[in-house]
Amino acid sequence: MAQAAVPVVVPNAGESITEGILARWIKPNGSFVQAGDDVCEIETDKTTNPAKASVSGILIWKAQEGDTVQIGAIIGEIDPSAQPVVSTVPASDSPASSSVAASGSSTSSVNVNGGASVPPMTPAGRRIAAELGVNPAEVTATGRHGLVTKPDVIAHLAGRVDAPASPPPTPAPIPAPTPAPATLTPPTSTPTPAFATGPVAATGPGRPREIRERMSGLRQKIAQRLVEAQHTAAILTTFNEADLSRVIELRTKYKESFQKKHGISLGFMSFFIKAAVDALKTYPRVNGRIEGNEIVINQVYDIGVAVSTERGLMVPVIRDADQKGFATLEKELAAYATRARENKIDVADLQGGTFTITNGGVFGSLLSTPILNPPQSGILGMHAIQKRPVVLDDQVVIRPMMYLALSYDHRIIDGREAVGFLVRIKECVENPERMLIDI
Structure with a gap:
């Protein structure tokens, strides 16, 4: 018989505090968590408090980062009947798949099915990556607990745009005008940042005109x-x-x-x-x-x-x-x-x-x-x-x-x-x- 899901609630943060903001999820949606793990952070006007998993199981989000939540509100559920999926692929064949599929690490980029997934990101990092069309999996994380931060995305983008372009193809041996120099166009496999039309415009190579972030x-x-x-x-x-x-x-x-x-x-x-x-x-x-x-x-x-x-x-x-x-x-x-x-x-x-x-x-x-x-x-x-x-x-x-x-x-x-x-x-x-x- 399947066990009932156990709610994840916003912890009490003090006598005069009635609400907070879900600052970030520490554990990915659908990941396996251990009892006692910090699954998310609730930010109030005084301090930041973690919400903990009361049981082990699969975490399901019920609220999103940036949401205003009341003290005691249910922001997630944990299915205690579910177990972590362990990949059977030998380590020599697939090093990334040899680990527990949903370990308690907040820096893991492996999902519950053993496949590669988007690495954990801060809210600001996720937002600017989406705005600039950056693939988070390609960004080097420097944030706490292996989080991809906003500066990481910007640094990655600047490095990509400033990278030397491939040399132009050799022109045919017939009189022709000198080929135009190669443009700094990113590889087609990577989305091109919408500098001209997106909410963040560039004033130079890899430098956005403005950056927006949610107030804590x-x-x-x-x-x-x-x-x-x-x-x-x-x-x-x-x-x-x-x-x-x-x-x-x-x-x-x-x-x-x-x-x-x-x-x-x-x-x-x-x-x-x-x-x-x-x-x-x-x-x-x-x-x-x-x-x-x-x-x-x-x-x-x-x-x-x-x-x-x-x-x-x-x-x-x-x-x-x-x-x-x-x-x-x-x-x-x-x-x-x-x-x-x-x-x-x-x-x-x-x-x-x-x-x-x-x-x-x-x-x-x-x-x-x-x-x-x-x-x-x-x-x-x-x-x-x-x-x-x-x-x-x-x-x-x-x-x-x-x-x-x-x-x-x-x-x-x-x-x-x-x-x-x-x-x-x-x-x-x-x-x-x-x-x-x-x-």
Whole structure:
């Protein structure tokens, strides 16, 4: 008696997340999967979560890459009564057919019947291959898990179009005009990319005029939240600058001993987290939020620190930052940054912050106006350290200066509080000893 198909459902991604986007299928349609295998990735506004096979069997897709899917929705089925087909062709006759027909490898280009099939591709890679008429089986894959990516397709196409043309045939031994040079026409066995009529046009050999790709779920949510922040809050930004001479001196003086004792480098961010906590205690409304007609003042100091990743900006939260020392802060920051860039961060790590710090200076930004991270009411922007002439004790001296920006919700925070908050940040980083003795 055949067993009933077992559904593949969208996994729960966190308390406030109700939907996601099916970013990609890891396992091909019709392939054999083992219980516990990751079969696809669901992308939400916070992170990417895999959906796993609960049983072994043949996978049947019920949704396509790029579809918006609800948490708990059925996106596929697994037939547990089916078994992988093993080719009987000797390895010496057909190396590609000697493997299990539908192994759990996401990079296999062998289908359940033992024949060659299209290699696994990213959504962007599949789309541009179809638009440019490229045979995916001819493309060299460089993506993770052996996926053919969009750059792979473009690189393959550029190499094919730029390849030397075959020499023209020898003309007959009769007077005739000189043969025209051979054109760069691809072999007839390979579809010719429709540069002139397709959605992607070329400006030169193998170079498309434009490339389109679907916005990731994270990027879509970031865009939505940024627009909402602009529409729902009265955002204002105030600026100041800080002399980082003392912070740099302390880092230089204790860098080696700090690394030796704690096993991690002493960075700038831990100083600014400590300074932000000090300033939030002095100006508690900056640590608050608006809920309906009420102002909620947080009594905890959970500081979000923006981390840039290939998927977009993530803001993991340092919990109870007021109770942690510099070494603990640096270790948590390093761990969060690594996990975020490796796409291994948990949704819970990104929720519940009360204030955010972003450092555009690591990319060279000299001055910017950061946007609030709702429902928070304040965000501190750090920028590049630049040596500039400043007046100190009536003398013009060169100092390592950093512009600071505080964007705040004017509905809850007055200008006096915002300016005072930023001045307090400046005082703390210019005299870091004050944070150590709490004055």
